[in-house]
Amino acid sequence: MKLPVPFPGSSRLRPQRLNDGFTLPEILIAMTVFLLVVSAILSANLFGLRMFQMTNTKLMVTQWSRQTIENLMNQIHGCNSVYVGNMTNGGFAGFLPGETQQGNSLLIYQTTDTNKYIIYFVNLADQTFRRTDQMGTVILADSVTNTLAFSAQDLSGTVLTNINNNSVIHVMLEFYQPARFMQDADYYKLETSIKQRVVPP
Amino acid sequence: MTLVEVMVALAITGLIVAGIIRGYIYCATSAVKAELAQAANAEAMQRIEETRSALWNTSSSGAADQLDPTNFPDKSVTLDMPGTNTNGTLATIQTTISQISLTPPLRRIRVDCIWQFRGAEWVTNSIETIRAADQ
Numbered sequence: 001m002k003l004p005v006p007f008p009g010s011s012r013l014r015p016q017r018l019n020d021g022f023t024l025p026e027i028l029i030a031m032t033v034f035l036l037v038v039s040a041i042l043s044a045n046l047f048g049l050r051m052f053q054m055t056n057t058k059l060m061v062t063q064w065s066r067q068t069i070e071n072l073m074n075q076i077h078g079c080n081s082v083y084v085g086n087m088t089n090g091g092f093a094g095f096l097p098g099e100t101q102q103g104n105s106l107l108i109y110q111t112t113d114t115n116k117y118i119i120y121f122v123n124l125a126d127q128t129f130r131r132t133d134q135m136g137t138v139i140l141a142d143s144v145t146n147t148l149a150f151s152a153q154d155l156s157g158t159v160l161t162n163i164n165n166n167s168v169i170h171v172m173l174e175f176y177q178p179a180r181f182m183q184d185a186d187y188y189k190l191e192t193s194i195k196q197r198v199v200p201p
Numbered sequence: 202m203t204l205v206e207v208m209v210a211l212a213i214t215g216l217i218v219a220g221i222i223r224g225y226i227y228c229a230t231s232a233v234k235a236e237l238a239q240a241a242n243a244e245a246m247q248r249i250e251e252t253r254s255a256l257w258n259t260s261s262s263g264a265a266d267q268l269d270p271t272n273f274p275d276k277s278v279t280l281d282m283p284g285t286n287t288n289g290t291l292a293t294i295q296t297t298i299s300q301i302s303l304t305p306p307l308r309r310i311r312v313d314c315i316w317q318f319r320g321a322e323w324v325t326n327s328i329e330t331i332r333a334a335d336q
Binding site for chain 1: 218221225228229232233235236239243246247250251252253254255256267272273281
């Protein structure tokens with residue numbers, strides 16, 4: 001009668017150390033490889049996050065600037081009258097004839113009714129760009145660094161000293177954001193000119 | 202695992218990682234190009250608005266004509282965009298004004314904003330409008 005061998009390890013032909021577990025070098029190599037893999041995954045995740053943040057910021061700013069400028073253009077194109085001035089003590093102060101038409105705010109009357117107005121202005125206290133009307137005030141952007149955001153210019157870009165029907169409203173907003181987590185400091189300028197279409201007789 | 206199996210697995214992993222990174226780079230490049238195109242469009246629109254402010258009166262009492270190409274020479278501008286610390290991309294604004302009708306008096310205004318994307322591809326953003334006199 002031939003008795004079966006209980007398990008291969010018990011055979012005299014096989015070395016006994018097969019069931020002894022891992023050696024120290026094996027463990028160290030395995031841990032090193034594991035650490036390399038984990039660090040690679042972490043790096044890939046961080047890279048992905050950084051790319052997402054960069055792309056997201058760009059798209060958000062692009063979308064915001066497109067919407068804001070488009071709204072502003074539509075309002076100026078179709079308005080009854082538009083004035084450049086300064087926002088002081090919560091009120092709009094326009095320029096007198098002969099004064100340089102350049103200030104921190106823009107007053108738009110959509111109709112002849114002066115109770116219906118829209119004012120865009122740069123708030124110097126907290127460096128925000130705001131829109132205000134009868135309904136209230138909305139912050140449109142922050143980190144605005146320039147104060148003279150609006151001006152009335154002629155066709156060659158010269159700032160006028162007396163607003164007339166042929167002036168073009170020039171808007172320039174400069175933004176600065178200090179360095180933040182995973183993002184460098186950034187400077188950005190948004191500039192456009194808008195001409196009122198409907199000129200009342 | 203044999204050495205061949207390991208090599209094949211590594212090769213596949215490398216291909217996948219390269220594809221993912223290429224996708225990231227493509228997204229970032231597309232976003233930058235879209236921003237530059239928008240900035241170029243804004244610059245062209247700005248010039249259109251300036252031409253709109255030019256006096257062009259045909260009435261006998263106060264005839265005036267500032268809507269002339271000499272008043273709108275080529276101009277170099279910088280296409281600024283957020284999220285980058287570079288100085289922006291240079292662009293050239295060209296304005297073409299042509300008479301398309303005398304009665305009624307109508308002129309075509311075409312503004313081209315020409316810029317180069319990353320020193321390789323030339324891109325032109327054009328805006329065209331028609332303007333009547335006495336506006």
